[in-house]
Amino acid sequence: MRNFKELEVWKESRILAKDIYKLTGDLPEDEKYGLVSQIRRCVISIPSNIAEGSAKDSQKDFLRYLQISLGSSFELETQLLLCNDLNLLKIEKTKIHLEAIELLQKRISSLIKYVKTQI
Template sequence: MPSNIAEGSAKDSQKDFLRYLQISLGSSFELETHLLLCIDLELVTIENTKNHLDTVERLQKRISSLIKYVKTQI
């Protein structure tokens, strides 16, 4: 996720940056899904994974907010 944001910020246009932010947001949802699958498969416990899920949710909100802001700049 951070690599996509960094790469997008180096692009020539806000439109390109927006695309990379959207990819980053998609990656965050993939990560969330992987964590939930690990819980379902009993590879980890919900107690050990809850903090990670909370962090991913906060990142999703922040990336979404940045996407909204960048859209206003286009």
């Protein structure tokens, strides 16, 4: 079992989740059960899967949860881009978050590569 609280990707994903929750507050009320709900679910999925995977006994299981977390980050990126496409959020508001997501994706990918060497 690993201590997920020591993983930088987990710490960064928690910060991102908090920031995204604030950002989605700017979306229209009629998106409350649409994009807002979906965006919040997937951003919460990122640190949650890192934490859950760290409790697994095998590196292979941990790897699978990291991959799920990475997938959620790409889902989040897509949803923010769609918000821009639909003019629900201004590009200036999402740019910093999109950059943070891309950096987190690189870091999760690096951790995945490292874990693969441990299998």
